Amino acid sequence: MSERIDPLIPMVGVVTDIRVDTPDVKTFRVEAPEGGKVFEHIPGQCAMLSVPGVGEGMFSITSSPTQKNYMEFSIKKCGCVTSWLHSMEVGQMITIRGPYGNGFPVDTDFKGKDMVFIAGGIGLAPLHSVINYARDKRDQYGTIDVVYGSRSMDDLVDFPEIQNVWCKEEGMNVHLTIDREQEGWDGHVGFVPNYVKELGFDASKTFIICGPPIMIKFTLAGLTEMGIAKNQVYTTMELKMKCGIGKCGRCNIGDKYVCKDGPVFRCDQIDEMTNEY
Amino acid sequence: MLKVSVDKINDLFRAIAATQKLYLPVDTNAGAQYREWSEGVTMSQALNTNRSAKDFFFPQTENLAEFKMEGKKIEVKPQVNEYEDYVVFGVRACDAASFAILDRVFLSEPVDTFYAHRREHGTIITLACNRPAETCFCTTFGVDPAVPGGDVSAWQKGEELYLEAQTEKGEKLLQAVAGALSQAESEDIEPVKAAIRVMMEKLPLAKLSLKGIEDQKMLDLFYSDKWNALSESCLGCGTCTFVCPTCQCYDVRDFDTGNGIQRFRCWDSCMYSDFTKMAHGNIRNSQMERFRQRFMHKLVYFPENNEGIYSCVGCGRCLAKCPIHMNIVKVIKTMGGTENE
Numbered sequence: 063m064s065e066r067i068d069p070l071i072p073m074v075g076v077v078t079d080i081r082v083d084t085p086d087v088k089t090f091r092v093e094a095p096e097g098g099k100v101f102e103h104i105p106g107q108c109a110m111l112s113v114p115g116v117g118e119g120m121f122s123i124t125s126s127p128t129q130k131n132y133m134e135f136s137i138k139k140c141g142c143v144t145s146w147l148h149s150m151e152v153g154q155m156i157t158i159r160g161p162y163g164n165g166f167p168v169d170t171d172f173k174g175k176d177m178v179f180i181a182g183g184i185g186l187a188p189l190h191s192v193i194n195y196a197r198d199k200r201d202q203y204g205t206i207d208v209v210y211g212s213r214s215m216d217d218l219v220d221f222p223e224i225q226n227v228w229c230k231e232e233g234m235n236v237h238l239t240i241d242r243e244q245e246g247w248d249g250h251v252g253f254v255p256n257y258v259k260e261l262g263f264d265a266s267k268t269f270i271i272c273g274p275p276i277m278i279k280f281t282l283a284g285l286t287e288m289g290i291a292k293n294q295v296y297t298t299m300e301l302k303m304k305c306g307i308g309k310c311g312r313c314n315i316g317d318k319y320v321c322k323d324g325p326v327f328r329c330d331q332i333d334e335m336t337n338e339y
Numbered sequence: 340m341l342k343v344s345v346d347k348i349n350d351l352f353r354a355i356a357a358t359q360k361l362y363l364p365v366d367t368n369a370g371a372q373y374r375e376w377s378e379g380v381t382m383s384q385a386l387n388t389n390r391s392a393k394d395f396f397f398p399q400t401e402n403l404a405e406f407k408m409e410g411k412k413i414e415v416k417p418q419v420n421e422y423e424d425y426v427v428f429g430v431r432a433c434d435a436a437s438f439a440i441l442d443r444v445f446l447s448e449p450v451d452t453f454y455a456h457r458r459e460h461g462t463i464i465t466l467a468c469n470r471p472a473e474t475c476f477c478t479t480f481g482v483d484p485a486v487p488g489g490d491v492s493a494w495q496k497g498e499e500l501y502l503e504a505q506t507e508k509g510e511k512l513l514q515a516v517a518g519a520l521s522q523a524e525s526e527d528i529e530p531v532k533a534a535i536r537v538m539m540e541k542l543p544l545a546k547l548s549l550k551g552i553e554d555q556k557m558l559d560l561f562y563s564d565k566w567n568a569l570s571e572s573c574l575g576c577g578t579c580t581f582v583c584p585t586c587q588c589y590d591v592r593d594f595d596t597g598n599g600i601q602r603f604r605c606w607d608s609c610m611y612s613d614f615t616k617m618a619h620g621n622i623r624n625s626q627m628e629r630f631r632q633r634f635m636h637k638l639v640y641f642p643e644n645n646e647g648i649y650s651c652v653g654c655g656r657c658l659a660k661c662p663i664h665m666n667i668v669k670v671i672k673t674m675g676g677t678e679n680e
Contacts, residue, residue, distance in 0.1 A: 067417065068403065068417065068451065068452040070404075070451075070591065070604070071403065071415065071417045073415070074413050114408060114413060114593055114600035115406070115593050115595055118591060141618025141619075151411070154411045155412055157406070157413060157415060301615065301617070302614075304591045305589070307449050308447075310588060310607070311588030311589070312588060312607075312609070316557060316558075316561065316640060317640040338628065338632075
């Protein structure tokens with residue numbers, strides 16, 4: 063008889079709100095059946111969500127831990143599980159387990175720092191949690207810059223919050239860009255890595271990048287050109303995972319498991335890792 | 340030290356099986372396999388079983404949970420297993436050493452409770468290797484087949500089987516079956532141990548050395564151009580991973596029973612193309628990358644995370660089973676530079 067509950071056994075969560083962000087991104091609010099959060103987390107950590115019979119997948123927790131009542135997940139529709147999640151209605155139960163991973167060093171390395179968040183597309187999801195965490199604990203951090211780019215205006219995740227809250231906040235600068243000219247868009251046009259170079263940031267700041275691998279690669283190269291040390295640059299990775307606890311054996315990059323040693327890595331650490339990501 | 344005459348070994352098996360299930364290697368159509376002992380079952384004389392002994396703790400498939408789905412509701416029913424005590428007889432030193440490696444994966448926090456329960460309920464009786472095979476290279480990984488470990492170690496000397504408890508669990512088992520055993524002296528088996536060690540030194544792989552691997556940096560080994568030639572013929576069949584006593588990668592999958600959803604865990608293999616395949620792509624697209632992952636894990640990544648302990652015990656199953664005769668020995672020899680020439 064087992065008195066211990068195995069870490070692979072999930073809990074149940076209820077989807078209490080669904081927000082349509084872009085044509086292929088929705089944000090799901092998840093609460094415990096009795097209300098409140100299913101578990102606590104730190105910014106940058108992930109959770110295994112599943113639809114029994116369809117599959118289980120690892121997703122960044124988009125909401126900040128300072129949000130006391132629920133967790134949110136911004137999810138792009140791209141495979142079996144995500145397609146099913148996108149077809150859900152409010153009130154649907156899913157299974158959830160976690161939190162997994164190291165998260166961002168918000169209470170250590172990031173403390174008191176000027177931070178520059180650089181995101182591409184759905185890459186905003188894991189950064190969203192840190193950004194709102196820092197906003198809610200404003201006195202503990204320096205300035206906040208957000209450089210966020212997407213294919214088009216319609217692909218910017220959670221555009222209303224960005225426009226109505228982030229853009230108006232003191233000590234916070236938001237720089238948006240889209241890949242190609244579009245009617246109704248009077249902001250910057252161009253790819254994120256080039257925009258970062260155009261903006262030119264002080265080399266003393268801390269940089270946090272997330273987006274498609276190609277964007278991360280070029281942004282990192284740009285930052286290095288700008289004289290920014292790699293130990294001031296953080297990113298968060300994602301690989302296929304089944305367990306979330308470093309046992310199923312598939313999310314390793316060299317000797318590091320993304321699920322437990324990551325998903326957050328400092329870029330000087332990545333240099334010492336194999337290139338399988 | 341205790342002993343039993345080999346022609347009376349059924350008395351020992353009977354005494355053990357009186358209170359718990361007893362498994363031992365038995366000859367089957369598919370070679371030697373662990374089977375439950377009952378009257379009339381005779382133990383295989385093969386050096387080792389076709390499949391490793393990891394199956395006892397980490398079965399090829401096992402249920403984790405069941406989900407009842409009704410409308411928008413989900414009910415989670417965790418799998419509840421009744422675990423009974425059992426004994427495995429005749430485990431070789433290499434397989435016994437593999438348990439310590441598996442323990443590092445499954446018993447590290449957060450503990451895999453399914454594995455932990457099976458491990459707690461099993462008592463392992465090992466058997467020293469009087470006749471090791473040409474494919475054996477356990478000594479390279481620090482295993483001494485003359486001191487086979489487990490909860491109880493056993494040695495055959497002539498017509499007698501000597502047994503010595505190695506753990507409290509083993510002590511308890513031997514006390515429970517004391518009626519089938521008689522007292523013996525530890526010195527009696529010293530010649531057996533010495534003979535095994537002499538034999539090990541004469542085996543073709545006795546001099547296989549890991550020094551050439553140890554001396555190299557992870558990234559230099561990873562980016563070596565030798566992986567292409569080594570992996571060229573690999574079929575990606577995954578046989579090596581399934582027979583390997585230390586391979587522990589698993590998949591978690593669901594199926595519809597018609598009465599709910601059953602979630603189960605099953606062995607998986609890094610040799611398969613869908614092992615790392617995600618909706619947006621695959622980080623290991625070629626067989627070379629998958630092949631490299633398997634050996635880098637055993638020889639570099641695992642030791643890096645586990646105080647230098649390799650994830651190989653030199654049992655030689657992959658040498659015997661690989662359809663294209665590729666194996667970890669060839670990898671060690673090729674990647675290890677001049678050390679093994």
